[in-house]
Amino acid sequence: MKLWQLFLGLALLVGIVGSPFASHSPDGLERVAIDYGFIEKGEEVLFAAPIADYRVSFLESETAATALAGLLGVLVVFGATAGVGAILSKR
Amino acid sequence: MHIPDGFLGGGIEAAMGVLSTGVLGYSLRKTYRRVDKEQVLALGATAAFVFSAQMVNFEVAMGTSGHFVGALFAAILFGPFLANILMTVLLVVQMAVFQDGGLLALGANVFNMGVAGIFGGYLVYGLMKELVGGRYGILVGAFAAGWVSVVLAAIFCALQLGLSGVFSLPALLGSMLSVHIKIGVAEGLLTLMLVGMVVRMQPAVVADADGSALLVEQGGGA
Numbered sequence: 056m057k058l059w060q061l062f063l064g065l066a067l068l069v070g071i072v073g074s075p076f077a078s079h080s081p082d083g084l085e086r087v088a089i090d091y092g093f094i095e096k097g098e099e100v101l102f103a104a105p106i107a108d109y110r111v112s113f114l115e116s117e118t119a120a121t122a123l124a125g126l127l128g129v130l131v132v133f134g135a136t137a138g139v140g141a142i143l144s145k146r
Numbered sequence: 147m148h149i150p151d152g153f154l155g156g157g158i159e160a161a162m163g164v165l166s167t168g169v170l171g172y173s174l175r176k177t178y179r180r181v182d183k184e185q186v187l188a189l190g191a192t193a194a195f196v197f198s199a200q201m202v203n204f205e206v207a208m209g210t211s212g213h214f215v216g217a218l219f220a221a222i223l224f225g226p227f228l229a230n231i232l233m234t235v236l237l238v239v240q241m242a243v244f245q246d247g248g249l250l251a252l253g254a255n256v257f258n259m260g261v262a263g264i265f266g267g268y269l270v271y272g273l274m275k276e277l278v279g280g281r282y283g284i285l286v287g288a289f290a291a292g293w294v295s296v297v298l299a300a301i302f303c304a305l306q307l308g309l310s311g312v313f314s315l316p317a318l319l320g321s322m323l324s325v326h327i328k329i330g331v332a333e334g335l336l337t338l339m340l341v342g343m344v345v346r347m348q349p350a351v352v353a354d355a356d357g358s359a360l361l362v363e364q365g366g367g368a
Contacts, residue, residue, distance in 0.1 A: 057187075057188075058188050058191070058344065058347065058348060058351070059188040059190070059191040059192075061191075061347075062188065062191035062192050062194070062195045063187075063190075063191040063194055063195070065195050065198075066191060066194035066195040066197065067194075067198070068198075069195070069198035069201070069202060070194075070197065070198030070201060073198065073201070073202045074198065074202055076202065077202045077203045077204075077211075077213075078203040078204055078205050078211040079203075079211075080203070080205060080209050080210055080211040081209070081210060081211065082147065082203060082210070082211050082212055082213065083147060083206070083210060083211075083212055083300065083322065083325035083329060084147050084148070084149065084303060084322070086209070086210040086321075086325060087318065087321045087322055087325070088153070088312075091312070091313040091317065091318070093153065093312040096152040096153055096312065097150035097151065097152045097153050097248070098150075098152070099151070099152055100150075100151065100245060100248075101151050101250070102249065103245075104241075104242060104243055104245035105243055106243055106244050106245075107244065107245040108244070108245065109201055109244050109246070121201075124201075124244070125198060125201055127243075128197050128198070128201070128239070128243065129194045129197060130194075131239055132190075132193050132194045132196075132235070132236055133190040133191060133194035134190065135190075135193075135235050135239055136189055136190040136192075136193035136194070136232055136235045136236070137186050137187055137189060137191075137193075138190075139189075139231060140181050140185070140186035140187075140189040140228075143174070143178055143179065143180070143181040143228075143231075144181040144182065144183045144186055145179050145180065145181065145182065145183060146179060
């Protein structure tokens, strides 16, 4: 197996199957922002991102919404990064 | 550790934006027309894997979570310049599609995780690899560099917040460090495991001095 196939396989596995198991606790930065009382400064967003908080909005089930967000994210990031890599590649 | 919009002052955001753009420009110049065609897919797949791993937050203390950053895993495989490009693309997608990290804070987030973390961590990787030597050097280096990258990112994040005046700088530094020295251990272990896996599968990928054999020709300068 080639490395890229292994990594993409792992990405799909973790993004679709693993992501619904993620902890919902605030991360290190959010914890500090809560403790020091400036978390609300970050609540106003400048634009509405299509898949905010890693959940697609049209699915009821949180597990399914997160898994689909994971799948879409893996594909978008794979395509975008490989695209930049292709631009940088040798002629 | 993705900073949302609203946390930072405009001056800090602008300064970080300029710095991160400058570094990205340099990375693009260093790697332009030097990436092996066959390795383009590996770069994309690594970015995709790092994205997925970043989604899976794990508990580090009561009520606080952390996640793998993956910057050093990418840097050890592809060298720091391609890793900087990879992390920039990743952070742009996370911001634009998933509302993770702010638009105006993008420069700061790229700087913390994709510049300070990568180049600082990569320096430590090179040092440890040299000091310890051999396959163990690569693994010890991977662990140390992973830890350093997260801690450095946290330090710069605290500095940006402190300079923006959201809270006292010493308190921010202390709190950010106390959480991220723990998250860094997980980062180091995961980086070590992943690099160890690649070393077993394809030793040549991480064997050369600057660690960029996978994508950039030896002597290619990147």
